[in-house]
Amino acid sequence: MPRDKITSLTNPRVKELVRLRTGGYRKSSGLTVVDGPREVLRALEGGVKFREFYLCPELLGPGEEEKQLKVRLSGADVPVFEVTKIVFAKIAYGDRQEGILGICEIPHRSLTGFQLQSNPLVVVIEHVEKPGNLGAILRTCDGAGVDGVLVCDSQTDLYNPNVIRASVGTIFTVAAVQCSNDEALRFLRNKGIKICTASPQAQTIYTQMDFSGPVAVVLGSEQEGLSDFWEKNADRLVKIPMFGAADSLNVSTSAAILIYEVVRQRSR
Numbered sequence: 174m175p176r177d178k179i180t181s182l183t184n185p186r187v188k189e190l191v192r193l194r195t196g197g198y199r200k201s202s203g204l205t206v207v208d209g210p211r212e213v214l215r216a217l218e219g220g221v222k223f224r225e226f227y228l229c230p231e232l233l234g235p236g237e238e239e240k241q242l243k244v245r246l247s248g249a250d251v252p253v254f255e256v257t258k259i260v261f262a263k264i265a266y267g268d269r270q271e272g273i274l275g276i277c278e279i280p281h282r283s284l285t286g287f288q289l290q291s292n293p294l295v296v297v298i299e300h301v302e303k304p305g306n307l308g309a310i311l312r313t314c315d316g317a318g319v320d321g322v323l324v325c326d327s328q329t330d331l332y333n334p335n336v337i338r339a340s341v342g343t344i345f346t347v348a349a350v351q352c353s354n355d356e357a358l359r360f361l362r363n364k365g366i367k368i369c370t371a372s373p374q375a376q377t378i379y380t381q382m383d384f385s386g387p388v389a390v391v392l393g394s395e396q397e398g399l400s401d402f403w404e405k406n407a408d409r410l411v412k413i414p415m416f417g418a419a420d421s422l423n424v425s426t427s428a429a430i431l432i433y434e435v436v437r438q439r440s441r
Contacts, residue, residue, distance in 0.1 A: 178255045182263055190264040196330050206334040207275045208266045210238045215342030217245055223277045225252045229261040233272030266334050279332045282350045284360045293320040293387050294435050297357055300394035302328040308339020309425035315343035317432045322349040323357045354402050361389050367408040370399055371427055373420055375410035382411050384435040395424050
């Protein structure tokens with residue numbers, strides 16, 4: 174499989190991978206990094222176009238996903254480079270070094286290409302700051318079968334390698350689009366989707382709300398919560414009751430609670 178072996182940290186390809194850590198360079202190049210066997214497999218299954226792969230045999234495990242990956246890579250018409258453990262430590266993200274990393278083209282998705290079911294569940298995330306939280310929300314949306322995710326006025330780009338990692342590759346299985354608040358609102362209104370926001374000031378507990386019809390669950394940033402824009406345009410306001418010293422939950426936790434309440438009600 175591997176065509177060449179990279180042993181030097183000063184190799185131009187290593188430098189290119191390091192440059193892709195910056196959002197500005199990812200945007201200008203149209204490329205991002207997918208790190209990990211599950212993430213790479215889900216990207217391949219999602220039809221993502223890869224430019225090249227980097228493989229460290231010493232770190233690649235013996236599991237079923239790794240076996241599937243080797244089969245896929247052996248038949249792929251994409252360059253595969255073998256790297257040493259030292260080089261892989263330089264190009265990998267975080268502490269999880271699982272022996273496979275790929276450079277792929279960033280998928281281009283827009284609201285015009287959104288395909289919704291007859292009774293859709295959409296999740297809107299406004300001003301999200303932390304890639305880990307965005308990735309965790311995408312993972313929840315994948316598990317719950319959410320129709321689409323609108324990432325509005327985000328402080329982090331959707332295809333940040335850390336978002337991909339935190340989503341365990343489900344960013345490639347969920348219909349997710351970055352857009353503005355205005356664009357998201359017009360889309361939801363045109364589709365007849367009711368807007369439900371979570372607010373500590375709401376009078377209705379989330380379990381008392383009827384989520385049986387088309388609905389968009391809207392959540393705000395970790396630091397500031399939702400802006401006035403969404404609270405003013407909301408059709409429904411709900412709260413998650415808090416019984417301790419904290420007045421709110423982590424945004425990914427709040428998202429999971431509300432999303433699965435919709436799933437629970439619809440599966441009764």
